[in-house]
Amino acid sequence: MSQQNRTHRTLLERERELRAVDGALTELCGTEPADRDEIRGGGVIAFEGPGGVGKTALLGEARRRAVARGCTVLRARGGEHEQGAAFHVVRQLFQPVLAATGEDEHRRILGGWYDIVAPAVGLVVSGSGGAPDPQGVRDGLDWLVTRFTVEHAPVVMILDDVHWADPESLDWLTRFASRTADLPLLLAVGYRPEDLTADVATIRALVERQGARPHVLAPLTPGGVGRIVREVLGDHADEAFCRECWAMTGGNPWEITELTAKIRDRRLKPQSENLPALRELVSSARDSGLNDRLTRLGTAAVRLAWAVAVLGIEATPALTANVAGLSESEAAEKVARLVDARILAPPRSGNGTQPLEYLHPLIATAVYQAIPGAMRVAMHGQAATVVLGAGLGSAAAGRHLLEMHPEGDPWVVHHLREAAREYLRAGAPDAGRRCLARALREPPALEERAAVLYELGCAAQLTEPDVTVNHLRAALGEPALGPELREAITYRLAQAYGHSGRMEEAAQVFADEVGRATSARTRLRMQTEQLMWNMFRADEKESPARSRRLTRLAEHLTGRGMAERYLMGLRAWDAMTRGEPVATALHYAEEALGDGLSWTDDDWGFEVPILVALVFLHCDQPGRAEELFNKGIAECERKGWRGSHLAFGFTLLGFTLLGYARLRRGALGEAEELAREGMRIADLVGSSTPAHWTAVGTLIGTLICRGRIQEAQEFAAGHRGETLPQATLCPDVPAVRGELLLAANLHREARNRLTEVGRRMDGRGMRNPAWCPWQLHLAQALALTDPRQAAEVADDAVRRARQFGAHSAIGKALHTAATVTQGPDRIKLLAEAVSHLMRSPAAYDLALALVDHGAALRRIGLPQEAGDRLYRGLEGAVRCGADALAARARDELSAAGLRPMQLRVDHTSPLTSQEQAIAERAAEGWPDARISETTGLEEREVARLLSDVYRKVGTDRAGLAKRLITPTVGLPQRPVPDPE
Numbered sequence: 001m002s003q004q005n006r007t008h009r010t011l012l013e014r015e016r017e018l019r020a021v022d023g024a025l026t027e028l029c030g031t032e033p034a035d036r037d038e039i040r041g042g043g044v045i046a047f048e049g050p051g052g053v054g055k056t057a058l059l060g061e062a063r064r065r066a067v068a069r070g071c072t073v074l075r076a077r078g079g080e081h082e083q084g085a086a087f088h089v090v091r092q093l094f095q096p097v098l099a100a101t102g103e104d105e106h107r108r109i110l111g112g113w114y115d116i117v118a119p120a121v122g123l124v125v126s127g128s129g130g131a132p133d134p135q136g137v138r139d140g141l142d143w144l145v146t147r148f149t150v151e152h153a154p155v156v157m158i159l160d161d162v163h164w165a166d167p168e169s170l171d172w173l174t175r176f177a178s179r180t181a182d183l184p185l186l187l188a189v190g191y192r193p194e195d196l197t198a199d200v201a202t203i204r205a206l207v208e209r210q211g212a213r214p215h216v217l218a219p220l221t222p223g224g225v226g227r228i229v230r231e232v233l234g235d236h237a238d239e240a241f242c243r244e245c246w247a248m249t250g251g252n253p254w255e256i257t258e259l260t261a262k263i264r265d266r267r268l269k270p271q272s273e274n275l276p277a278l279r280e281l282v283s284s285a286r287d288s289g290l291n292d293r294l295t296r297l298g299t300a301a302v303r304l305a306w307a308v309a310v311l312g313i314e315a316t317p318a319l320t321a322n323v324a325g326l327s328e329s330e331a332a333e334k335v336a337r338l339v340d341a342r343i344l345a346p347p348r349s350g351n352g353t354q355p356l357e358y359l360h361p362l363i364a365t366a367v368y369q370a371i372p373g374a375m376r377v378a379m380h381g382q383a384a385t386v387v388l389g390a391g392l393g394s395a396a397a398g399r400h401l402l403e404m405h406p407e408g409d410p411w412v413v414h415h416l417r418e419a420a421r422e423y424l425r426a427g428a429p430d431a432g433r434r435c436l437a438r439a440l441r442e443p444p445a446l447e448e449r450a451a452v453l454y455e456l457g458c459a460a461q462l463t464e465p466d467v468t469v470n471h472l473r474a475a476l477g478e479p480a481l482g483p484e485l486r487e488a489i490t491y492r493l494a495q496a497y498g499h500s501g502r503m504e505e506a507a508q509v510f511a512d513e514v515g516r517a518t519s520a521r522t523r524l525r526m527q528t529e530q531l532m533w534n535m536f537r538a539d540e541k542e543s544p545a546r547s548r549r550l551t552r553l554a555e556h557l558t559g560r561g562m563a564e565r566y567l568m569g570l571r572a573w574d575a576m577t578r579g580e581p582v583a584t585a586l587h588y589a590e591e592a593l594g595d596g597l598s599w600t601d602d603d604w605g606f607e608v609p610i611l612v613a614l615v616f617l618h619c620d621q622p623g624r625a626e627e628l629f630n631k632g633i634a635e636c637e638r639k640g641w642r643g644s645h646l647a648f649g650f651t652l653l654g655f656t657l658l659g660y661a662r663l664r665r666g667a668l669g670e671a672e673e674l675a676r677e678g679m680r681i682a683d684l685v686g687s688s689t690p691a692h693w694t695a696v697g698t699l700i701g702t703l704i705c706r707g708r709i710q711e712a713q714e715f716a717a718g719h720r721g722e723t724l725p726q727a728t729l730c731p732d733v734p735a736v737r738g739e740l741l742l743a744a745n746l747h748r749e750a751r752n753r754l755t756e757v758g759r760r761m762d763g764r765g766m767r768n769p770a771w772c773p774w775q776l777h778l779a780q781a782l783a784l785t786d787p788r789q790a791a792e793v794a795d796d797a798v799r800r801a802r803q804f805g806a807h808s809a810i811g812k813a814l815h816t817a818a819t820v821t822q823g824p825d826r827i828k829l830l831a832e833a834v835s836h837l838m839r840s841p842a843a844y845d846l847a848l849a850l851v852d853h854g855a856a857l858r859r860i861g862l863p864q865e866a867g868d869r870l871y872r873g874l875e876g877a878v879r880c881g882a883d884a885l886a887a888r889a890r891d892e893l894s895a896a897g898l899r900p901m902q903l904r905v906d907h908t909s910p911l912t913s914q915e916q917a918i919a920e921r922a923a924e925g926w927p928d929a930r931i932s933e934t935t936g937l938e939e940r941e942v943a944r945l946l947s948d949v950y951r952k953v954g955t956d957r958a959g960l961a962k963r964l965i966t967p968t969v970g971l972p973q974r975p976v977p978d979p980e
Contacts, residue, residue: 011057012224012253017215020045021062021188028154028186029069040154042185044177048193049217051362052254055190058217059158062188066156071186074157078164080365082312084399086428089159089169090141091122092313097148098123109147112638113140119426120168130425130602130639137427138172145176146183153184161361163195168428170197219251228253229270232260237270244275248282254360261342290366293341300326301334305343308356309368310379314387314396315355317347322386323379343367377404384415394418395426398435406442413444417455424459432459450478454489461496468496483518488603491529495605498533501689501725507533525563527553531570532607536690538726543764547574559591562604568592569608572615579768582619582805586958589615599632600639606632610657614730616959618770620806620840622661623954623963629658655681656695660731663698664808665954666843668706669881675699690727697731700740705844707884709743716740732757735774738781747781754778769797770809776816783820790820807956808845811836815849818856827856834869838947841954844885846947847876851889858896867898872944874900911952918942919949923960 011018024045045062047055059075066073076092079085098106098121106123107114116132117140118125132140149155159165165173180187193216220228226242249255262281268274294302307323308315321331335356338344343363348354358364371379384400398419401412416439423432436456444452457471472493476486490513497506510530517523531550534540554571557564569592576585589612597609609632617625633655659674678695696719703712716737724733735757741750757774761767769775775797782790794817801813811833818829830853837846854869874889890900911919914935921931928946932939950956953963 011061012227013220014054014058017047017058020215021065024186025066025069028184029071040184042180042183044180044187046214047190047217048214050194051192052252053217054253055217056160059160059188059190063158071154071156072152076159078161079312080164081368083164083166084402084434085166086168086423086426086431087120088166088313090120094121110144113143116140117144132427132639134427138175141172142176149183149185155185157185157187159189162189163191163197220253221251222246225251225256228256229260232264233270238272240272241270241275244278254362290363291370294343297337297341300330301337304331304334305338305367306371306379309364310383313355314392316353317356319386319390320356323382380404393422395422402438408442410445413439413442420455420459429459447480450475450481450485454485458492461492466500469493472496487522491603494529494533501727503533503537503727521561521563528563528567528570535570536728538728540764547578547765550574554588559594565592565594566608569612573611576615576618577766577768577771579800579804585615586619599635617661617664620808620956621959622665622841624959626658626661626954656698660698663702665841666880668702668844671702675702690725690729693724693729693733697729697733697736700736701731704740704743705882707882712740713744732772735772739777742777742781747784750781751778754781767800768804769801769813770804770806773812776812779816779820787820794820807836808840808842811840811849812845830856838943840956841950843876843951844880844882847873847880847882848885850876851885851892855892858892863896866896911949915945915949918945919960919964922946922957923964
């Protein structure tokens with residue numbers, strides 16, 4: 001009986017499943033050839049059942065029907081002993097496609113994802129490259145499948161034995177599966193429910209969400225079994241014999257096929273009088289039938305069958321012969337005998353490059369389990385040698401090395417370390433960690449042990465910094481530790497502590513190690529890192545002393561090395577938070593930035609680049625900060641950092657700090673959107689990270705500015721029970737909570753909270769109201785009960801803001817002073833506040849000051865001047881998305897007898913030609929008077945136009961020159977014409 005007929009038999013009583021396959025293919029392809037030009041959706045179809053019930057045969061028939069309809073078919077199969085080989089299933093899907101083309105086509109298909117995804121799909125990438133995180137690789141695979149599907153539609157992807165898929169492939173598959181409904185892609189999977197993992201269960205749930213259920217393959221009925229028995233043994237098989245065959249096999253198609261073959265081989269007549277013999281045959285087959293059948297073929301055939309079981313996907317005829325110790329001609333003869341014995345499947349065409357396979361996974365499992373333990377270990381060792389000799393790489397050999405007994409072999413340690421590097425480069429850190437953990441048990445030589453521990457710690461850093469700490473501390477305690485490796489371990493250990501929110505321990509690592517530094521450069525680097533992690537500590541008790549030390553160090557630096565530039569970045573941050581003149585902070589920020597700072601450098605981290613961007617943000621150059629944040633996020637994504645703990649932390653910081661920058665610019669709608677995206681990512685990171693609290697503080701502050709106080713309170717209440725990390729937060733969350741209490745008219749609670757914030761900030765020397773405006777809110781909280789103290793607090797905030805020198809800080813402080821002041825001085829303070837805020841990019845604060853100034857002018861009987869301020873304030877409020885402020889402005893206009901406007905303004909509108917011309921002159925250093933004289937505009941109109949420029953470009957006057965020549969700010973190549 002041919003293999004084709006045998007497969008055809010197993011499709012008995014599968015009419016319902018085949019109708020489902022035809023229905024899914026019709027939905028994918030349509031019914032007419034013209035339907036192929038339509039964009040159609042696919043989906044997921046799943047078949048489940050125990051081993052031998054016919055899933056493979058059904059998926060094979062689905063493949064045949066898909067090919068007949070002109071579909072492009074990709075197929076793969078999970079392997080019981082290949083689950084530890086990362087991306088084993090993914091490579092089966094794509095390597096046949098990629099093998100037919102060259103590197104140019106590979107780069108065309110993968111585009112910008114090439115360096116990230118190529119190692120995962122089995123392509124060789126030149127250069128060392130970086131280690132992408134798993135989410136980055138998953139995103140790249142999404143891109144590959146989506147693009148391939150669009151170019152080769154319709155596509156059918158068949159995955160058999162998904163319960164044995166490797167975790168990396170399965171993780172991608174379960175996340176991608178939901179997208180098949182929007183693509184001309186049908187995903188057909190088969191799995192055993194008894195081996196169902198949580199990930200495979202996700203696919204089952206996905207099928208149910210699409211309005212269907214997995215197709216559960218039922219055993220054959222007695223009638224179906226009778227048909228198979230009579231087809232193989234003849235029509236003279238009686239009913240009792242057929243029914244006994246059904247009872248003995250439970251209606252399992254594979255078992256009945258094997259049983260009828262054995263009956264035929266034994267020449268047992270299918271009659272009821274032979275039922276005892278049938279039962280004896282079944283019993284002996286279950287005990288040792290397969291092993292006996294294999295043994296009868298001879299020792300050489302047994303060795304070859306074992307070699308196929310051990311090699312798995314690498315079991316090409318040549319490699320199998322090598323592992324079995326046979327010549328290729330001998331191996332070919334034994335393969336033929338194993339095929340005739342229904343143990344191996346007929347070899348596939350491919351000039352000897354296609355792997356040998358068992359006829360059924362149940363046979364593969366039985367053969368592998370029958371190999372004696374010592375022999376199995378030895379064969380895995382031989383397989384590792386053969387695989388390496390064939391040039392398949394250490395990762396392919398790694399799964400065999402994992403099965404060997406530890407013997408202190410340096411060769412094993414070497415190749416396990418190499419396998420780990422390959423896995424990390426492919427974005428499979430868990431597989432890399434398994435190899436390194438096994439290398440540690442080999443064990444390595446004493447002088448190599450610290451390096452293995454270091455690599456093991458680095459493998460966990462992207463996903464589990466806490467685990468990294470344990471391995472790196474162990475590495476640091478190794479006696480045979482060279483100075484270079486010791487320094488590398490120190491840097492990584494401090495990063496791991498820091499990314500876990502353990503800032504004090506991060507700083508202490510350098511305090512313990514700086515004395516061992518072997519050069520002045522290393523010593524400076526360690527001092528810089530120690531200063532940085534201390535700066536991040538919320539409980540730092542020696543902040544003033546640290547600031548003085550940092551100032552002394554920075555005064556003698558030239559910025560020639562990376563350590564010096566990073567130290568200048570810390571000096572810029574320290575100057576800004578302490579409220580030193582803005583020119584000082586910007587000077588050091590520019591020196592640190594130089595020709596650019598990497599945000600994804602494995603050795604240096606992203607902390608200082610973020611601090612430098614925050615300096616620009618608080619020095620009235622938020623556009624420059626946004627530019628840096630966007631570059632950092634893009635760099636992170638190019639490297640494939642998209643979903644790990646470290647990448648989530650950075651991406652979360654990037655999104656939320658972009659939102660915070662938009663908040664400071666007054667683009668409240670965008671700020672809220674970015675902050676909410678940050679909160680979505682924060683749910684994946686957890687509440688212990690500073691990045692999470694950056695999102696929380698930004699969203700609360702944004703909702704306050706938009707006037708949605710109750711919503712802000714409800715959101716804040718949802719995070720009240722969470723513990724704040726002992727780290728410096730931006731914005732400072734306790735201060736934001738104090739601002740919320742003030743907005744909710746809980747003045748006493750606000751006063752207590754803000755007083756505590758002020759005590760903490762002043763104790764650390766952080767006196768800049770631009771960094772933490774606690775004084776501004778405290779003054780307002782005190783205004784009703786203690787107006788004198790409120791005025792003193794506000795006046796001190798004005799002094800601090802003037803010392804810093806940023807117009808937004810001065811304007812906001814003056815505005816606060818005006819709110820706690822009565823009489824003519826109130827009008828003067830409001831006018832001065834507006835004047836300063838007009839020279840800053842702080843659009844919301846300007847709109848708020850304009851509305852308050854207009855309201856005050858109306859109350860003293862100056863309706864014309866009031867109307868001017870109120871109209872401008874209304875326009876700004878609408879532009880910012882400050883709905884409550886806009887409503888108040890309209891009420892004030894109505895009270896003044898003026899008609900409120902209904903405005904719709906685009907926050908990101910480009911500069912007009914008039915604004916561009918004035919901005920260019922201001923960037924060249926022209927004073928307003930000279931611009932006025934040249935353009936014929938009144939000086940007051942020049943100031944108002946420049947105020948719009950600052951808002952749109954995202955900088956004050958000092959930063960105009962750089963922003964106007966930066967191509968990333970969104971300014972048009974040519975200015976748009978002025979509206980008539």
